[in-house]
Amino acid sequence: MKLLVKAPAKINLSLDVLHKRQDGFHEVEMIMTTIDLADRIELELLEKDEIKILSLNRFVPDDQRNLAYQAALLLKRKFQVKKGVLIKIEKNIPVAAGLAGGSSDAAATLRGLNKLWKLGLSLDELAEIGSEIGSDVSFCVYGGTALATGRGEKIERLQAPPTCWVVLAKPFIGVSTADVYRRLDTKDLKHPDTLNMIQSIQEGDYVKLCKNVGNVLEDVTLKLYPEVAQIKDQMKRFGADAVLMSGSGPTVFGLVHHDSRMHRIYNGLRGFCDQVFAVRVLGERHSLD
Structure with missing residues (x-):
């Protein structure tokens, strides 16, 4: 069984840093919106209990450094999933660009595996899991337009901005x-x-x-x-x-x-x-x- 999921990039319409927190992170106030530039994630169910990453982009790691790998591993551990997955990443979003490409890949993997592994989780539950992977992953689970606060994991939905x-x-x-x-x-x-x-x-x-x-x-x-x-x-x-x-x-x-x-x-x-x-x-x- 295979599943295709789009992983759109985001831009920050506004990014403010309020102060440095005691946990070492910064308290932020960001307004983000998704744009029509996206990676394509193909998830293929494997009977063998393993996670494989496949990408033709040499800047994309194929091991535990990859956020999509981390997303799959986190779901497997939380819900004792005994099946595996092959994650193929077609990279269209530039790497290390400030566009949340890796975070969006992780979020797309969470949404896709929720369906592939029949976990039945809500977007809110997936976003909470995503916050354990990286600050932008929660927003990328939802997509759309939002105010992100805390270290970026607290998401308040906004309507879409004017078309442009x-x-x-x-x-x-x-x-x-x-x-x-x-x-x-x-x-x-x-x-x-x-x-x-x-x-x-x-x-x-x-x-x-x-x-x-x-x-x-x-x-x-x-x-x-x-x-x-x-x-x-x-x-x-x-x-x-x-x-x-x-x-x-x-x-x-x-x-x-x-x-x-x-x-x-x-x-x-x-x-x-x-x-x-x-x-x-x-x-x-x-x-x-």
């Missing part, structure tokens, strides 16, 4: 999220207005949304990697309505309303950037069907 194009550009570098957070000075941050961002989504106000994008991790990543700042400048110059780095980077995205301007930005960036995508906001939650 998202042009993404990733330079040929990877960024360590842990390293960026380690270098972040929480004492002197310019905090984005999370409440105004939520209101703009609720009102369907695209212009207001564009005015309220913000990411406190930008200053750290931009200092470490000047090419990220260059991509931001290019996107603004080509006419994106709003430009922001997603997560800890290095991917930069631009929000664009008009098709013609999207094509201009997309074509302009392809001249000097390794990976460029033009996709739509998804913004709607996953279902268990």
Whole structure:
């Protein structure tokens, strides 16, 4: 038996860090939404009690470092599953890009194995399990648009943002999220207005949304990697309505309303950037069907 599951990327419309917690994590306030750029996860039931990862992407580990592997192992242990699974990962989301590719693969694996292994778990239960794997996995289990708080595992559902194009550009570098957070000075941050961002989504106000994008991790990543700042400048110059780095980077995205301007930005960036995508906001939650 085989099952195909989509694992969409996310972008941060807003990312704020409030303080460092006693457990070593940072208290965050993030507004995230899924976009139409996705990995494809194929799950194949194995009678032998083992987990196998198969991917043609050389940057994707095929052992316990892989978050999809960790997701399968966690379900097996929690629910004493004696069957195995072959997890084939077709990578379309850039690796180490600030787009939650690995977390989304893990979340898709949780949703898919819930069906394949007939576990009967709800999305809420899967999201709680996902929080044990990584901070973004809970959001990726739900998908759609949400306010994430705590260390990112507390999810409050929001409606989909106004429809628009998202042009993404990733330079040929990877960024360590842990390293960026380690270098972040929480004492002197310019905090984005999370409440105004939520209101703009609720009102369907695209212009207001564009005015309220913000990411406190930008200053750290931009200092470490000047090419990220260059991509931001290019996107603004080509006419994106709003430009922001997603997560800890290095991917930069631009929000664009008009098709013609999207094509201009997309074509302009392809001249000097390794990976460029033009996709739509998804913004709607996953279902268990």
